[in-house]
Amino acid sequence: MLLVKNGRVIDPATETDAPRDVLLDGDKIAEVALPGRIAEDHSTEIFDATGLIVAPGFIDLHAHLREPGQESSETIETGTRSAARGGFTAVCSMPNTKPVNDNASVTRFILDRAKTAAGVRVWPIGAASVGSKGEAIAEIAAMKEAGIVAVSDDGKPIATAKLIRQVMEYCRSLDLPVIEHSEDVSLAAGAVMREGVTSSRLGLRGMPAAAESVCVARDVQLTELTGARLHVAHLSAKASLEQVRWAKQRGLPVTCEATPHHFTLIDEDVQYDSRFKMNPPLAAREDREALITGLADGSVDAIATDHAPHEPALKDVEFDKAPFGILGFETALALALEQLVHSGRLSLMRMVELFTTGPARILGIERKIAPHEPADLTIFSTTHEWTYNVNQSPSKSRNSPFDARTFKGAPIATIVAGRILYKM
Ligand SMILES: [Zn+2]
Numbered sequence: 001m002l003l004v005k006n007g008r009v010i011d012p013a014t015e016t017d018a019p020r021d022v023l024l025d026g027d028k029i030a031e032v033a034l035p036g037r038i039a040e041d042h043s044t045e046i047f048d049a050t051g052l053i054v055a056p057g058f059i060d061l062h063a064h065l066r067e068p069g070q071e072s073s074e075t076i077e078t079g080t081r082s083a084a085r086g087g088f089t090a091v092c093s094m095p096n097t098k099p100v101n102d103n104a105s106v107t108r109f110i111l112d113r114a115k116t117a118a119g120v121r122v123w124p125i126g127a128a129s130v131g132s133k134g135e136a137i138a139e140i141a142a143m144k145e146a147g148i149v150a151v152s153d154d155g156k157p158i159a160t161a162k163l164i165r166q167v168m169e170y171c172r173s174l175d176l177p178v179i180e181h182s183e184d185v186s187l188a189a190g191a192v193m194r195e196g197v198t199s200s201r202l203g204l205r206g207m208p209a210a211a212e213s214v215c216v217a218r219d220v221q222l223t224e225l226t227g228a229r230l231h232v233a234h235l236s237a238k239a240s241l242e243q244v245r246w247a248k249q250r251g252l253p254v255t256c257e258a259t260p261h262h263f264t265l266i267d268e269d270v271q272y273d274s275r276f277k278m279n280p281p282l283a284a285r286e287d288r289e290a291l292i293t294g295l296a297d298g299s300v301d302a303i304a305t306d307h308a309p310h311e312p313a314l315k316d317v318e319f320d321k322a323p324f325g326i327l328g329f330e331t332a333l334a335l336a337l338e339q340l341v342h343s344g345r346l347s348l349m350r351m352v353e354l355f356t357t358g359p360a361r362i363l364g365i366e367r368k369i370a371p372h373e374p375a376d377l378t379i380f381s382t383t384h385e386w387t388y389n390v391n392q393s394p395s396k397s398r399n400s401p402f403d404a405r406t407f408k409g410a411p412i413a414t415i416v417a418g419r420i421l422y423k424m
Helices: 074-083 104-117 140-146 160-172 199-203 212-225 238-249 285-297 331-341 348-355 357-363
Strands: 002-012 016-025 028-033 045-047 053-058 058-063 087-094 120-124 178-180 230-232 253-256 377-388 406-416 419-423
Touching: 002 087, 002 348, 002 377, 016 419, 058 331, 058 357, 074 087, 074 104, 074 331, 074 406, 074 419, 087 285, 087 331, 087 377, 087 406, 104 120, 104 140, 120 140, 120 253, 140 160, 160 178, 160 212, 178 212, 212 230, 212 238, 230 238, 238 253, 253 285, 253 357, 285 348, 331 348, 331 377, 331 406, 348 357
Parallel strands: 002 045, 002 053, 058 087, 087 120, 178 230, 230 253
Antiparallel strands: 002 016, 016 028, 053 377, 377 406, 406 419
16 A cells, blocks of 8 residues: 655546545555545555645657667666656557567567566557558557557658558557658658758758648548548647647547647757757747647647657767657656746646646546556656756666756656656
8 A cells, every 4th residue: 555645636637636645555546535534554655745746647658669679779678767757657659669560579579578677557559551661551450459559650651641541441440549740751851950040040951840731731631531530749830730720620530749849949949969850850939839829728639758769879970960859758747847837838737637638538548546547646846946967867868958957846756556666
C-alpha cells in the first residue's frame, strides 16, 4: 500500500481540483478521499505530496526509443528512465527502428524489452507500410494482436493518397488511430528548416508551412472518405491547425498534438546550431501563437514530446548534415508550465488534460484518479526552481536546445502500477 497524502489532485476526467489523499494498492488505485480520512497502518508507505499537484499518469503519444537497432542513441531502458524523470508513466514508441516495427515479432521484442526495463509503460506504434517504405501495407492486424496502439510511418508521411486510404480502411475496421507525420515530401525535399526570412538570412534551404498543411488537407479528406481516426503528429503550422479545426467542425474523427519545442521556439532561434534542427522545423512566430491558442481552445488535443535522441557523433555536425530531432521527455512539463500556465494562457487543469485525458482519448482509453483505475500518477511542482543539465540525463543522447535553461516547476515523482519509478 502506498498513500499519497495532502496533494492537490487535478484530474480532468473527474473534474477534480481539490486536496485529496490517494491510496494505491498494488497496481490499482484503492481509494480517493479528503485529506486524513484514509486509515493507515504501519505497513502503509507514505508519500507526502504537500504543496504538490497529483495528476493522472502522463502519457506521451510520440517518442523514439531507438531500440532495436540504434542502441548507441537510446535504448528502451535509458529512454524510459528519461521518460520517468519527465513525469511520463506511458510512452508510445514510434516504429522507425532498425528493423522497422512492421510485424508482430518486432512488436513483441519491444514489449519484452519494456518488461525487463520494468519502468514506464511502453505502447508500441506499428508501421503503416512494410519497412515504412510507402509501398505495401504492413501486417497491421497481427501487430494489433501483439499489442500496437496505433499505426504510423513517422519520420515520413504515409507515401501516397492511395496507400493511406487503404491503411485507413484497415485501421477503421481494427479501431486503431492512424498517426500521420504530415509532410509533402516534394515541397520539403532538401530543406533543413522552415522557409522564411530567417532561412534566407542564414542561407539554409527551407520548407514552406504548406509542406505540412497540404498533407493534413489530403488526410482530412480521406478521413471523410473512410471514417478512420486520423491523428496529426507534431502539428506546427497555423494552416494545418485550420484544417484540423475545419475537420472537427464537420464532426470528423481528427485529432492533433503539439510539441513543447513548437510552442516554445521559433525559426528565428535557429543559429546554425543542430540542436535546433527538427522535423517539422521550428515555425514562424504566428504559428507558435496559433498553436498556443489551439492548445487553449481545444483544437489541439495533446502535448507530445517527439523525443528523438541522436548520439553526439551523429548530431554534433554541420547544421545541414545533422539528423532531425531533439530530446523531449525531461523538459516537456517545465516548458508547458512556462509557456502555457505561468504565462496565463492555459489553466493548470487544461495543461494536465493535454498530458493525460487528451492523449488517452486519442488511444481510446481512459485515465483518471478513481478506485479500480491503474495506479499511475504524476506528481509535480509548479514552483520548484531548477536548471536543466542535459549531461545528467539518463538518456544516451545530449541533443537538447534547452540545456542550461532555468525553469519554475518540475516533475517530483512518477508512479507506475503503484511503484515509485522516479523521485526527485
Ligand atoms: Zn515525425
